[in-house]
Every structure is written in C-alpha cells, then in structure tokens.
Amino acid sequence: MLPLMNTVTLDRESAEWLGDLQGKDGGAREQAIARLHALLLRVARAVASRRRQTLPDRAIEDVDDLCVQAVNDAVMAVLAKLDTYRGAARFTTWACKFAIVETSSRLRRHAWRQRKVEVDDTIWDRLSDSTPPILQRLENDQLVVALRRAIDNHLTERQRLIFQSVAMDDVPIDVLAERLETSRGAIYKALHDARAKLRRALIEAGHGEPVS
Amino acid sequence: MIEFDFEKLLGSSAPDPGCDDSGELMDEYCELVLRGDAVPDRYTAFLTHMTNCAACREDMESLLAVLRQGEKTGRG
Numbered sequence: 001m002l003p004l005m006n007t008v009t010l011d012r013e014s015a016e017w018l019g020d021l022q023g024k025d026g027g028a029r030e031q032a033i034a035r036l037h038a039l040l041l042r043v044a045r046a047v048a049s050r051r052r053q054t055l056p057d058r059a060i061e062d063v064d065d066l067c068v069q070a071v072n073d074a075v076m077a078v079l080a081k082l083d084t085y086r087g088a089a090r091f092t093t094w095a096c097k098f099a100i101v102e103t104s105s106r107l108r109r110h111a112w113r114q115r116k117v118e119v120d121d122t123i124w125d126r127l128s129d130s131t132p133p134i135l136q137r138l139e140n141d142q143l144v145v146a147l148r149r150a151i152d153n154h155l156t157e158r159q160r161l162i163f164q165s166v167a168m169d170d171v172p173i174d175v176l177a178e179r180l181e182t183s184r185g186a187i188y189k190a191l192h193d194a195r196a197k198l199r200r201a202l203i204e205a206g207h208g209e210p211v212s
Numbered sequence: 213m214i215e216f217d218f219e220k221l222l223g224s225s226a227p228d229p230g231c232d233d234s235g236e237l238m239d240e241y242c243e244l245v246l247r248g249d250a251v252p253d254r255y256t257a258f259l260t261h262m263t264n265c266a267a268c269r270e271d272m273e274s275l276l277a278v279l280r281q282g283e284k285t286g287r288g
Contacts, residue, residue, distance in 0.1 A: 043278050046277070046278055046281065047274050047278070050274065050277060088239070088240040089239035089240040089242070089243045090243065093239045093242065093243055093275070093279060094239045096239075096275060096278055096279075097235070097238055097239045097271075097275055100271050100274045100275050100278065101235065101271050104267070104270060104271050104274060105267075108267070147221075166266075167221055167222075167223075168221070170266075172266070172267055173231075173265070173266070173267045174267060184231050184267065185230055185231045185232045188230055188231045188265060189230060191223075192223070192228060192230070192264070195222045195223045195264075196225070198222055199222045199225055202222075
C-alpha cells in the first residue's frame with residue numbers, strides 16, 4: 001500500500017494505474033491509456049445494454065458509436081483529473097464513474113433527440129389519464145389546484161419550464177441542459193430552488209406538513 | 213399520503229449538495245455498499261441528492277451494477 005495525501009493509502013492496483021498513467025515512461029503510459037480505454041468501453045457497453053429498452057428503435061444502431069465517443073471523452077476527463085484522484089475508492093471504480101456519467105448522459109440525450117421539450121397546459125389535462133407515476137399519486141384535486149397556483153405565482157418562467165419538464169414530465173436533466181445550453185448542475189440548482197419555493201407555498205396554503 | 217407525494221414531486225427539503233459534489237462521492241459510496249459497510253453520516257446529504265435527482269440515481273445504480281458484475285467475473 002502506498003501513501004497518498006498523508007491520509008489515504010492506495011491499494012496496489014490503483015497505485016500501479018496511477019504510476020503508469022502519470023509516469024515518464026511514454027510506452028507504459030500509452031499502454032495504460034489503451035487498457036483504460038478498453039476497460040471503460042466494456043463499462044459503457046454494459047450500461048448501454050442495460051438501457052437498451054429505454055431507447056427508440058431508430059437509436060439502437062447508433063449505440064456503439066455513442067459508447068466509443070463517450071469513452072473517448074471519459075478517458076480525456078480521467079487523464080485531466082488524475083491529480084484530483086484521492087484514493088477514496090479504487091482507481092478503476094473512480095474511472096468507471098466518468099464512463100458511466102458520459103455514456104448515460106449521451107444515451108438519455110440520444111433517446112430524446114427527436115422529441116420536443118415544451119411546457120404547455122396540457123400537462124394538467126393529462127393528470128386524469130396517462131400521466132407520470134408521481135402525478136398519478138396526486139389524487140387530491142385541491143392539492144393539484146394549489147400546486148398549479150404556486151407554480152404560476154411563485155416560479156420564474158425558467159423555473160417553471162425546468163420544474164414542469166423534469167419533475168412533472170420526466171424530461172431527463174441532461175436533455176434539458178443541452179436544450180437550454182447550460183450544465184446539468186445549473187439545471188438541478190434551478191429545479192432545487194423551484195421545489196423549495198413550491199414547498200413553502202404549498203405549506204403556507206395549508207397543504208402538508210413541513211418536511212424535515 | 214400527501215407528505216409522501218410532496219417528497220416525490222418536490223424533493224426532500226434536507227440539505228442537498230447537487231450533482232457535482234454528489235458525483236465526487238459516488239464511487240466511494242458504491243464501494244462501501246458493495247462491502248456491506250455501515251453508511252457513515254457524512255453520506256446523508258449525498259443520499260438526499262440521490263433521492264432528489266433521477267439522473268444521478270440512475271448513474272449510481274449503473275456504477276453499482278458494473279461493480280457487482282465485476283465481482284462476479286473477477287474484473288475490477
């Protein structure tokens with residue numbers, strides 16, 4: 001076990017990965033990058049296989065290209081962030097995370113490529129028939145009315161778009177980030193703020209107890 | 213019943229560090245789960261985010277699945 005940052009020790013395999021990828025031996029580094037690419041490609045293909053049923057038929061044939069692109073980006077990200085690896089998890093687990101986030105995000109965006117993201121009042125009409133599971137549970141009509149009023153009165157136009165798309169219409173956060181030309185983190189922050197405003201408004205209107 | 217729906221649609225009001233900071237902990241949390249270790253309190257906010265964010269939750273479940281498959285096949 002090798003010491004890292006005084007507090008965390010690396011297992012031997014992780015230390016070898018780090019040594020090869022950060023080393024001055026160009027040949028060993030290139031080999032390590034090739035091994036990393038192969039490992040992450042297996043991971044990306046496994047993720048794609050699990051998500052296959054979520055993809056429209058037209059998207060299936062593009063999936064392997066998508067995995068390769070995702071892994072190319074993931075390897076670049078891993079190499080760029082090697083200095084931030086703290087050894088809290090095995091190196092391969094840490095690296096796999098990059099491949100999963102890249103691949104999943106591309107799969108979600110690919111699945112939505114030909115679908116529009118738009119918010120209109122039909123979402124409220126759909127409450128009574130085929131609706132996302134969360135809304136099906138909102139059986140209390142008064143609560144639905146209060147929620148709609150709170151959305152209209154308390155959210156900005158952007159917050160309304162983000163809340164209704166992500167929380168009510170199940171639009172993936174990556175898809176919305178791409179359409180609005182911003183980051184996943186920024187979309188989540190706007191969703192988080194919108195949810196907080198709505199929680200307060202609904203509680204003030206007498207619906208539900210404050211959640212601790 | 214209503215409180216449950218509030219939680220699902222509006223998310224938890226507990227502290228939520230967001231996607232980027234939660235992503236930093238995802239790998240170590242998944243290894244901890246696989247080892248069957250008790251989850252320390254410092255993961256509370258991370259778990260709140262996993263409840264609130266479908267995309268991050270999906271990514272975490274994918275990482276857990278990959279690690280479990282790796283254990284079965286002996287590939288790290």
